[in-house]
Amino acid sequence: MIRTKIDLINNRISPIQDAEIINYCETKELNLLATLEGEEAYKVSDFIIISTPTDYDPFENYFDTTSLEAVIADIRRINPKTTIGNYNYCACCLYKKYEKTHTNNIVFVCVFLVRVDFYMITLSLKYCYRKKLENAK
Numbered sequence: 001m002i003r004t005k006i007d008l009i010n011n012r013i014s015p016i017q018d019a020e021i022i023n024y025c026e027t028k029e030l031n032l033l034a035t036l037e038g039e040e041a042y043k044v045s046d047f048i049i050i051s052t053p054t055d056y057d058p059f060e061n062y063f064d065t066t067s068l069e070a071v072i073a074d075i076r077r078i079n080p081k082t083t084i085g086n087y088n089y090c091a092c093c094l095y096k097k098y099e100k101t102h103t104n105n106i107v108f109v110c111v112f113l114v115r116v117d118f119y120m121i122t123l124s125l126k127y128c129y130r131k132k133l134e135n136a137k
Contacts, residue, residue, distance in 0.1 A: 009034035
């Protein structure tokens with residue numbers, strides 16, 4: 001199932017039925033790579049969107065963010081200048097953690113705080129990336 005979705009994305013076909021995403025894939029110029037090989041992708045990417053489980057434990061009232069934090073650590077080790085985007089339920093608590101490291105290249109969008117469509121997420125991530133490029137000059 002995952003391999004099928006990766007193949008669809010790499011062929012500019014949306015793996016989900018969403019009119020805006022379908023239109024974007026069909027009409028916009030994209031430089032996009034979906035892969036299961038993290039290290040390969042991290043080395044060559046200017047921008048990475050992380051999609052990894054953050055399971056909620058209702059007994060402990062806790063999000064398990066270990067997989068997400070492991071991916072962030074790998075990306076920062078392999079390509080510390082890349083911009084990282086993440087949209088999930090535990091973004092607020094992770095933002096506070098990474099804010100203390102003075103990292104300005106991680107964008108967290110919290111699902112609880114705002115209902116954002118794909119287009120708005122893309123715009124906010126593009127803005128952050130543009131700001132990063134301006135600061136690098």
